[in-house]
Amino acid sequence: MSLLHQNSPEASDDAARGEAFTRGTSHIVVAAVVAAIVVSVAIGFYVFAGQKPPAATGEIVAVWACPLHYESSGLDANGEPMAKESLDQVLVFARVRLHNQSKQPLFLIEKQTNVTLPDGIHSSTAATAMNYERIFQAYPKLAAPHLPALATEATLEPGQTVEGSFLSSFKLTKQEWDARKDLNFSFSFRYQPRLVLSPRVPVQEQ
Secondary structure, X not given: XXXXXXXXXXXXXXXXXXXXXXXXXXXXXXXXXXXXXXXXXXXXXXXXXXXXXXXXEEEEEEEXXXXXXXXXXXEOOOOOEOOOOEEEXXXXXXXXEEEEOOOOOEEEEXXXXXXXXXXEEEEEEOOOHHXXXXXXXXXXXXXXXXOOEOOOOOEEOOOOEXXXXXXXEEOOOHHHHHOOOEEEXXXXXXXXXXXXXXXXXXXEEO
């Protein structure tokens, strides 16, 4: 037998120890992977269990947009000539349904309409219920139906669903309004995260 192929006892012992070490290392790796999976699952369960459903849910039932253009006569109260004034605005009416799915009363404190235009987001706080009624008196031929207004500061009892309309206005021309990229409505409740709703219905234009 060639000396190159002879195995000494010391070499056999070293090989055995190396094989045992390799097996031990693989067990450590497997144990580490299993431990990492268990920790990840535990963290995921903890996060999932700690998440609470939102206190309020809702949907936008309908949206109407009414562009208006106003131009003064060019005469003052005494009939004297004066510079003409013009104003463009878009009245946005929304019909919303809100539901309290929590076990505590919810207090609505603000409603906003948010329009994303090429230059950024423009937000308008909803008019009071009184001003909502005044708009229909000033413009009786609006395309938006005269529906009951949602109270400015409504209270939703546990399990209660309320529905109502509100009005927001923007100083925009019709062309600027038509160039919008997004439209949504936000509702602020006392001590609760803000609820943001995007309409799933088309905007009805005047």
